[in-house]
Amino acid sequence: MTGIILVGGRSSRMGANKAFLRIPLSTSGGGGKTIIEMMADKMRVAFKEIIIVTNSTESAEEYQGLDARVVRDILPDKNSLGGLYSGLVNANSKYSFVVACDMPFINMRLIEYMKNNCAGFDAIIPRLRTGYETLHSIYSKSCLGPIERQLAQDNLKIRDLFPQIKTNEIGEDTIRRFDPELLSFFNINKADDYQQAVNITPSLCS
DSSP: OEEEEEEOOBOTTTSSBGGGOEEOSSTTOSSOEEHHHHHHHHHHHHOSEEEEEEOSSOOGGGGTTSOOEEEEOSSTTOHHHHHHHHHHHHOSSSEEEEEETTOTTOOHHHHHHHHTTOTTOSEEEEEETTEEOTTEEEEEGGGHHHHHHHHHTTOOOGGGGGGGSOEEEEEHHHHHHHOTTOGGGOOOOSHHHHHHHHHHHHHHHO
């Protein structure tokens, strides 16, 4: 299976590429790792191939040391659905775990459970009581046709893909067996989220 990280480039709310925000790993501060380093370190253990999909003009050198292949969006300005499409096209595996670059607390036990429940499905989608987590999901290359049709219609909502494919929804009760606090789905959109991540990280590393 391939691990795909979607990097959106400069965030309007953060004023920088969230993937390169640095998070201290201890309460003493200093050092630490960027969010994308934290994610890649975990994913490297579980996936034989890691792909970073970017819609920015950054060069591959920005991602050196991550042991990942960097690809650009095939169809620019198509949001996360376009990134998903670009990742699946470039993946060498039938299935890919696809995640946004601003989710530093991915839980590999949960991801392993999802990997083990792919058979017979086009996608494995966590569904919390608040809704789908479309960018912490597993997708098959069989999704490419439906995605292409949606992109042609300029419908960029990933959840609109699901009625067209065979999905295995992982419910919140099951997810909490592996991730009781649902930190897997914590994402950094603004400065307050970043500060919260900085506060959470040392306790997870201790």
